[in-house]
Amino acid sequence: MIATIENFIASSQSTSTAESLRELYLAAIAKEGYQNAVFAKTRDGRVIDIPWTRFPNGYADCYVANKWDAIDPVVRFVRSARRPFAWNDVCARMNLSSDQKRFLDVCRDMGVHSGITIPLHGPGTDIDLISLSLRDEKRGPDGRLATICGLSYQYRLRLSEINEEVAGPRYELTSKELECLRWCKEGKTNWEIGEILSISEKTVEFHVSNTIRKLGVSNRITAVVKAIQSGIVSI
Template sequence: MIAFIEDFISSSGSVTSAEALRDLYLDAVESEGYQNAVFARTRDRRVVDIPWMRFPNGYADRYVTSGWDQIDPVVQFVHSARRPFAWSDACGKTKLSQRQKAFLADCRDMGVHSGITIPLHGPGTDVDLISISLRDERGAPPNRLAMIYGLTFQYRLRLSELNNEKLSSGQDLTAKEIECLKWCKEGKTNWEIGEILSISEKTVEFHLSNTIRKLGVSNRITAVVKGIQTGIISI
């Protein structure tokens, strides 16, 4: 998993345009079986901009002309979500109206279903999101959500870099936090890192928790991605 993300980080670092970065990301998620994808900006539970999308013919026009963003359970749920989620989870936590149920049935009929969404929170009520989904009835690849999150997080970091947006440098990480992050990149568990560094498992957990907080991310995978992106650790 980490090796796949490292390859993507390396490849994305060499692209020089947002369009090339988008195509690289779409190729990466398609290799995981996801043929549909959309990058959207939302505000107050409405879609306000769609920088890019890849859907079956006719789906995007139908979505816009029907005002589906007003009833889409994913758009409604993304504002309170802090981690990636499967669409089925969002729907399971929402009491769906008949119109929403009909919307989801229409999506499946048009080849858009079994998706996951990664929320990318901005200021106020602004939330960017990337959703990827399948076009057929087979199940999504199991246990790959963290990897998809890592790819998406790197896409967003590199896009910010291309757009000259400031990234947190993570320069306030301690030496021990950086050490733990380096071993985290190698796929070591907290117990294994503790054995290597001669510290307790709880202490490793403490250092990694601080690292995640300081880097402004939500888990180990994205901490590693941001650590590589900002030069704290190397590939």
């Protein structure tokens, strides 16, 4: 366990971008037996941003389009969680509604189950989380929680360091947010962007809203202008 974490710390300290750090972390998690992963930001029991995911095709779009965060037991429980937890343990203790039970069944059918979540508390009611889960019908790794937590905490720490090392204003837009923003610059509607990127209109709306919030503006036109001024997108 110690060697695994030490190796990851050494490797992560040599990374200089959030993207390379993410890939390094996902590779380490895959070695621990988890095929699915998500890094999300929550506030008051709802998901406000999803910087990155590694899920079966279509799952993330379905989650966003159906607003599953409103009924997701994991998102609800993370508000009070102070330590990592297994989804099965939490769900066994909660009085799940019929909608929540159906949601968990759909997740399993889509290849997302038997997960663990590491809460990463921030300022106020903001709570980041990393959730790891299985895609295949098999048992999760036993006795590896301490290692997985060590890897996850180092990922978050190094990510903060990388963000601080970047000079000037830092706007952490995801790849999908950047794609949507570039098409906004071309005057495309949410529906048109969804058709181009093969995602739902609601998913485009989610990404555009996140971009507007991150850039600190009030609408998509101002977001495009600020993105061009900041060099995020080219003219």
